[in-house]
Amino acid sequence: MLTTLLAPTGGAATVAGCDLATDPAGVRRACGYVAQSGGVDPQISVREELVTQGRLYRLAKTQAARRAEELARDLGLTELLDRKAGALSGGQRRRLDIAMALTHRPKVLFLDEPTTGLDPGSRADRWDLIRRLRDEHRTTVFLTTHYLDEADALSDRLVVVDKGTVVAEGTPSALKLRYGGSIDASLQDTFLAITGRSAKPADAAPVAV
């Protein structure tokens, strides 16, 4: 909904200074979004996808080509530029997805469960990349995850959503202190205390900003 993919059913939201209801175009210019399923056509080359994406963000042809090279360099895809997207490995494919979303240097980057199904090595790489985006580009990264250790490790601000409503928010330490009883409590225990459940529910989506 915050990425303008779904029409809001009510209420108000401001994304990167743009009102979601009255200025969806502004929101789209300010945001990048990586869906779980990615969003590249396996029949098309990496370069073509990156250039087209640049053109969708209204870059001129030469600018888009230059930006594609930059992004490829930044995300370690340079050697793969002329390969078809379908021929990439899982990790390379996810890097391409992120490169696509960074095309227009968004102020806010939405990542939908960016590490689901990744092996531990790729997961660590992804964490480093997310931290690097925040530190180098001052990008606000808004990610959803079902892994509480991920939320603990990455987030400055954590929002716990249970059954469609926000049930708690704050820094991981503040949440642990308040709900887990101690700053050293595990986020798992804190989470269970917040939601009042014994088993981890499938629809919980803690969010890091």
Next chain:
Amino acid sequence: MLLHDTALIYGRYLRQSLRSRFALLFGVLVPGLLLQLGLFGASFAGFTIIIEQDQGVVERMRVTPVSRLALLLGRVLRDATVFVFQAVLLVLASLVMGLRAPVPGVLIGFAFVALLTVSLASLSYALAMKVRTPQEFGPAINAMTMPMMLLSGLMLPMTLGPRWLDVLSHFVPFRYLVDAVRDAYVGSYATAHMLYGVLVVLAFTALAVTVGTRVFRTAGA
């Protein structure tokens, strides 16, 4: 032996058809075939977008500032190009087989094919965005195109059929297009059929593109 004989007899009767009836038949058939090409080809255009939905390509494009209308029009015009090209091939083949039609009439026919493709492909994409699975999409399209084709008089003019069929077919927008293109192919441009055909195709295109754009703008991804 059987093959040889069959080929012989087939050749004989095929040549006969080519000599006598094709020129006549094609005056009625080619306009119908042209529109049939558009009807079936464009109606199934939505299949491609179902695949793209699964890959997340549509969603990815919808979060960029790109115009919603462009997401639809770009695809639809590609389809129109492909089908007009096929229509050109069809007409060239028909010319070889004996079709005689005035050049302006043929061009008018292409314009109708283009507009028809644009409108049907728009509706097809809109439907595909709504139903999301090929299992639902295929039957739905068939259920709509079959009656449209049969009632439009694509194959034979409806006026040759019983009165009730002729009346019924007037409720199918397609009928007016077929009549208009048939008139164009015999060189009569200032007819009531042509006027209705143009009005119907323009209205249908406007409606279809509006519906398609609305779906692209609001459809849940």
